Amino acid sequence: MDTEKKLLLLGESAASDVAGANDRGPCERRGIEEFIYPARLPGGRVLRQFKVLLDNACHFSCAYCAQRAGRDTPRTRFTPEELAGLFDSLVRRGAVDGLFLSSGVGARPVATMDRMLAAVEIIRRRFGFAGFVHLKILPGAERAQVDRAAELADRLSINLEAPSATYLSSLSAQKDLEGDILRRVGWIASAIRERRARARSHTTQFVVGAGSERDLDILSMSARLYREQGLGRAYYSAFRPVPDTPLQDRPATPSIRQHRLYQADFLLRCYGFSPAELLLDPDGNLDGASDPKLVWACAHPERFPVEITRAGREELLRVPGFGAKTVRRILAARRQAGLRDFHDLARLAPLARKAAPFVLIRGRACKTQLSWDL
Structure with missing residues (x-):
């Protein structure tokens, strides 16, 4: 051949x-x-x-x-x-x-x-x-x-x-x-x-x-x-x-x-995260309809909203819509006092609308029309 x-x-x-x-x-x-x-x-x-x-x-x-x-x-x-x-x-x-x-x-x-x-x-x-x-x-x-x-x-x-x-x-x-x-x-x-x-x-x-x-x-x-x-x-x-x-x-x-x-x-x-923290159905499987990070966040209202001008890296990583790159940008912006409102956040976070229900900025909730991309 x-x-x-x-x-x-x-x-x-x-x-x-x-x-x-x-x-x-x-x-x-x-x-x-x-x-x-x-x-x-x-x-x-x-x-x-x-x-x-x-x-x-x-x-x-x-x-x-x-x-x-x-x-x-x-x-x-x-x-x-x-x-x-x-x-x-x-x-x-x-x-x-x-x-x-x-x-x-x-x-x-x-x-x-x-x-x-x-x-x-x-x-x-x-x-x-x-x-x-x-x-x-x-x-x-x-x-x-x-x-x-x-x-x-x-x-x-x-x-x-x-x-x-x-x-x-x-x-x-x-x-x-x-x-x-x-x-x-x-x-x-x-x-x-x-x-x-x-x-x-x-x-x-x-x-x-x-x-x-x-x-x-x-x-x-x-x-x-x-x-x-x-x-x-x-x-x-x-x-x-x-x-x-x-x-x-x-x-x-x-x-x-x-x-x-x-x-x-x-x-x-x-x-x-650990496997024990993931929310699964009674058969031990993930919810096919939803992002597992969002499912976890909705099940833990006691953890939110997070004040993003003070929260640590680990807390920020748990926010739906925030990935590692976004968290790095937020931490860098904080050092320059560059986080004042949702518009500032939107420049740093491509999925800011998804994160909005779970965060505060200087003690204020984000006022924006919410759109969760599951």
Whole structure:
């Protein structure tokens, strides 16, 4: 099979991993560009990331996955030299700034991981690429391979897919959450802490709605990984049924559930919330109709209104409509005595109308027509 045909198969196979990629419409996907994903970095820079699998053969039989063992789908793989050469050609054309490399898990995971490492070695050593590389760690990889990956890549990840051993076993009887995945999360975290490591962050992903897991289960596991393993970010991928898989008739997960999980995740990761503070329905799920931060604020009238000329950073971060950037602007404006009324606030806060019911400015409520964007 020639390189172009391999790329079509292995690039499309990588699309299900949402880590680091912004959503794009179908009109934006043309030729090789179909496999180049924009990823927004801290600071606002957009990274053009080539996302591909090294191999789409897999010995796992995950019930939701298009690459599951036994499914009738074309299989192929790049050699490390082919993948490295293809990526180098894209770099020299100015088409990409980074690489996201994953793979199906073969019958010998260590051998597959060795080939992935070899591809990145060639990209770094032979072609001199010094830019961004995100490398997936496979279940079954050895600790020495994880350590080497941390020396070569800027970001590492291994996907949990489900928040507990019980939920994972219902989707993939062959995977052991503790032994195959969480142990390697610990290895990754340990490798990143080493000063010699190039890698500075690690991530994971959950498939949302493929099983009967609750939002509380997912967010509790994310919070645990943030707290105990220094996880950089969790990604949430709404389940979509794939033909010729055991879950082909299961309804797709509504996109709003994925959206609410991301909103709640920001509360955990950036705003100091704990899972226990999130308001959930009796089944342990977020309210699909409302922003979880707004739901929390409405349930805690004793915390509001907040006097924004005196409140601390943590208090301000709890105000609906205020994000970290807005809070920084407010604190800076306070030092210059630049907060007098709602018009001043509106210049600092894009969602000032959403925040208005929850704040005071110099002891006065904000007089404006309120418009809550849920």
